[in-house]
Amino acid sequence: MVEIPTGPKGKLPQRLTQIKNKESTTSTTSLSTPNSRIRSPITPSVDISTVTNDTAQKTETPTNGNMASSSTEKQEAQITSTIQLSRPFLTRQQIKFARSKTIENPAIYNQRLLQLHQYLLKICHSFKFPMRVLEGSMYYYQRFYLHNKFEKTALINPLDVGITCLFIVSKNEDTIKKLRDLLILFNQTRGVTLSAEQFENYRKRILSIEFQILETIGFDFRTYHSEEFLIKYNKLLKVDKETSYISWLILCDTYQTDVSLKYPPHIIAICCIILNNKLSDSSLKLTTDYQRLRCEEKLVNECLQDILTHYVESFKITGLALKFPDYQIKFVHIKMEFNESKPQMMFHVDEKQKQQQHQDLEKDQFFQERDFTTGERRYMLENQKKRLYAEVDK
Amino acid sequence: MPPLYTKSKKVGEGTYAVVYLGHHTATQRPIAIKEIKAGQFKDGLDMSAIREMKYLQELRHLNIIELVDVFSSQEGDLNLVLEYLPADLEMLIKDRSILFSPGDIKSWLLMTLRGVHHCHRNHILHRDLKPNNLLLSPQGELKLADFGLARSLTSPNELLTHNVVTRWYRAPELLFESRHYTEAVDLWAVGVIFAELMLRVPYLPGRDDLDQIDVTFQALGTPTEENWSNVSSLPNYNDLKIYPEPTRSELRKRFIGATEAALDLMCGLLCLNPANRWDTERALLSGYFKESPDPTVPVDLPKLSKKE
Numbered sequence: 059m060v061e062i063p064t065g066p067k068g069k070l071p072q073r074l075t076q077i078k079n080k081e082s083t084t085s086t087t088s089l090s091t092p093n094s095r096i097r098s099p100i101t102p103s104v105d106i107s108t109v110t111n112d113t114a115q116k117t118e119t120p121t122n123g124n125m126a127s128s129s130t131e132k133q134e135a136q137i138t139s140t141i142q143l144s145r146p147f148l149t150r151q152q153i154k155f156a157r158s159k160t161i162e163n164p165a166i167y168n169q170r171l172l173q174l175h176q177y178l179l180k181i182c183h184s185f186k187f188p189m190r191v192l193e194g195s196m197y198y199y200q201r202f203y204l205h206n207k208f209e210k211t212a213l214i215n216p217l218d219v220g221i222t223c224l225f226i227v228s229k230n231e232d233t234i235k236k237l238r239d240l241l242i243l244f245n246q247t248r249g250v251t252l253s254a255e256q257f258e259n260y261r262k263r264i265l266s267i268e269f270q271i272l273e274t275i276g277f278d279f280r281t282y283h284s285e286e287f288l289i290k291y292n293k294l295l296k297v298d299k300e301t302s303y304i305s306w307l308i309l310c311d312t313y314q315t316d317v318s319l320k321y322p323p324h325i326i327a328i329c330c331i332i333l334n335n336k337l338s339d340s341s342l343k344l345t346t347d348y349q350r351l352r353c354e355e356k357l358v359n360e361c362l363q364d365i366l367t368h369y370v371e372s373f374k375i376t377g378l379a380l381k382f383p384d385y386q387i388k389f390v391h392i393k394m395e396f397n398e399s400k401p402q403m404m405f406h407v408d409e410k411q412k413q414q415q416h417q418d419l420e421k422d423q424f425f426q427e428r429d430f431t432t433g434e435r436r437y438m439l440e441n442q443k444k445r446l447y448a449e450v451d452k
Numbered sequence: 453m454p455p456l457y458t459k460s461k462k463v464g465e466g467t468y469a470v471v472y473l474g475h476h477t478a479t480q481r482p483i484a485i486k487e488i489k490a491g492q493f494k495d496g497l498d499m500s501a502i503r504e505m506k507y508l509q510e511l512r513h514l515n516i517i518e519l520v521d522v523f524s525s526q527e528g529d530l531n532l533v534l535e536y537l538p539a540d541l542e543m544l545i546k547d548r549s550i551l552f553s554p555g556d557i558k559s560w561l562l563m564t565l566r567g568v569h570h571c572h573r574n575h576i577l578h579r580d581l582k583p584n585n586l587l588l589s590p591q592g593e594l595k596l597a598d599f600g601l602a603r604s605l606t607s608p609n610e611l612l613t614h615n616v617v618t619r620w621y622r623a624p625e626l627l628f629e630s631r632h633y634t635e636a637v638d639l640w641a642v643g644v645i646f647a648e649l650m651l652r653v654p655y656l657p658g659r660d661d662l663d664q665i666d667v668t669f670q671a672l673g674t675p676t677e678e679n680w681s682n683v684s685s686l687p688n689y690n691d692l693k694i695y696p697e698p699t700r701s702e703l704r705k706r707f708i709g710a711t712e713a714a715l716d717l718m719c720g721l722l723c724l725n726p727a728n729r730w731d732t733e734r735a736l737l738s739g740y741f742k743e744s745p746d747p748t749v750p751v752d753l754p755k756l757s758k759k760e
Contacts, residue, residue: 268496279506436523
């Protein structure tokens with residue numbers, strides 16, 4: 059066992075219970091939320107939570123903001139150390155909660171998201187990036203704004219965050235381009251001209267944003283590619299190439315939404331295939347053997363609902379609308395049919411559970427405002443969780 | 453609390469990081485810290501650093517270096533905390549005062565193959581295997597290190613870069629600049645390392661990329677359509693001198709003391725055609741590992757004679 063340097067005596071038990079609490083809330087929520095989702099073998103299961111592993115100062119101080127200054131004043135040789143466990147998938151409630159803290163005006167946020175999607179799509183075309191680069195960029199971008207303020211007053215321009223996400227993903231997906239070239243094209247795309255000096259400053263700013271994004275995603279470089287599953291499932295279900303093309307178009311439209319934050323890639327893929335099947339008039343026999351495809355039905359339905367809502371509410375901006383402008387009404391019908399038949403096959407939370415969940419979220423340090431400037435910030439994947447608890451639980 | 457890790461001594465400077473020796477404060481376990489200075493590079497965080505984190509965060513195996521921690525310091529530098537491994541296989545091979553017994557060689561090869569097998573069953577290619585990247589713990593355990601060139605296997609229609617693996621350990625398909633390759637590139641490298649362990653000198657030391665082709669095929673024969681169909685359609689397959697494949701007795705003469713099973717394994721790993729090259733499973737199950745002598749127990753393996 060690792061010996062943990064402890065803070066003032068008597069404070070430790072308090073910290074312990076906090077962490078214990080968190081453990082128990084984790085397990086209770088996982089029964090009723092997609093945390094318990096069945097995953098494909100290549101998608102490792104993931105859990106959660108930030109644990110503060112410093113002296114009791116942190117629990118004593120009322121806000122995180124004060125914590126930094128007080129700890130440096132008190133003891134110079136002491137360092138605040140935090141541990142961040144990676145948590146790549148979140149529930150609807152968790153996302154809503156996180157955004158309530160970072161996003162003041164959801165309408166502006168959504169507008170920016172779609173604008174960014176358009177720009178990045180153009181860049182991906184120009185550089186012949188595979189679509190998974192766009193998928194990853196939108197994923198990182200949306201993760202970023204779960205933990206960083208999105209406001210007019212925020213120092214960072216959301217579009218700059220977006221292009222930096224694309225830059226990181228292009229490295230992670232082995233399709234790297236020079237940052238310079240990427241930024242030149244990005245500025246052309248959005249009609250911005252910069253002098254040589256301005257450009258140099260801009261490049262430096264992007265590099266500082268890069269680090270903040272990397273810290274926000276917790277240096278978790280695992281990738282999730284729905285496209286791979288889409289192709290494999292289509293083959294498995296013997297959908298011909300022409301028909302499966304529409305499911306691919308649907309998949310591309312999901313990059314405009316936040317489904318990739320909530321559902322693992324194989325769930326998203328199967329949803330696109332199901333929708334394609336409902337859209338096409340040919341009554342293709344789809345054996346939705348969810349067990350065999352390792353898709354949990356409740357999760358599939360939740361994801362389907364999200365995608366359908368996107369098509370019904372924002373059909374005009376989707377890629378599918380360009381090819382099939384008359385499909386909007388079809389989606390309305392499918393959604394109506396879905397609302398009638400499916401709700402019992404989804405996750406249900408009553409008022410009491412909802413309140414409990416909200417309380418858990420309030421306590422969960424994962425959703426507290428993050429400080430990327432002080433202390434030692436450690437990052438772990440959940441495969442080190444055992445070690446983490448061994449260290450903290452002393 | 454005090455800093456989790458102390459940095460005591462700078463031991464090296466890599467392409468993208470400075471490496472320090474240090475200790476885990478609480479346990480005094482020795483560790484190595486790769487410190488990556490923020491904002492030092494034109495293109496931000498180096499791809500090698502990303503790869504190293506991406507793969508080592510998930511791989512856990514006795515014969516793969518352990519990534520202990522990833523943290524950002526107060527100053528905003530990124531630190532990768534790695535297991536401290538004081539020696540590598542290249543140092544041992546070069547240390548003329550040490551004799552390798554057949555059991556020693558078998559032990560190192562076994563540990564290498566186990567590490568590579570673990571990478572491959574997780575669909576990860578190492579792409580830079582060489583004695584210099586096979587590190588040794590004080591207890592004699594061999595561990596694969598430097599995942600800066602590693603990548604996961606992708607869909608077959610994706611192009612890969614052929615410019616990987618240190619020249620002397622580069623498989624023929626890479627020499628021909630093929631844009632599609634598989635785990636077999638790692639096994640070729642293991643084969644060359646195996647030969648090097650027996651010979652105590654680099655087996656295929658090409659002076660440059662062109663010379664590497666010549667050296668490789670002079671030793672192992674030039675691949676032809678007969679033993680490797682469609683090889684002539686690879687980009688760099690031209691102006692080749694045709695060397696015959698070495699006969700068994702020639703190999704026996706070159707590798708004195710190698711048993712028949714050892715030569716079988718080496719030829720399996722150094723098979724020109726990647727499709728017929730042995731995979732880790734076949735190599736691990738080969739007769740070489742079943743026949744006597746047993747692989748030396750790691751703690752009994754030779755250590756560096758002088759302290760560096």
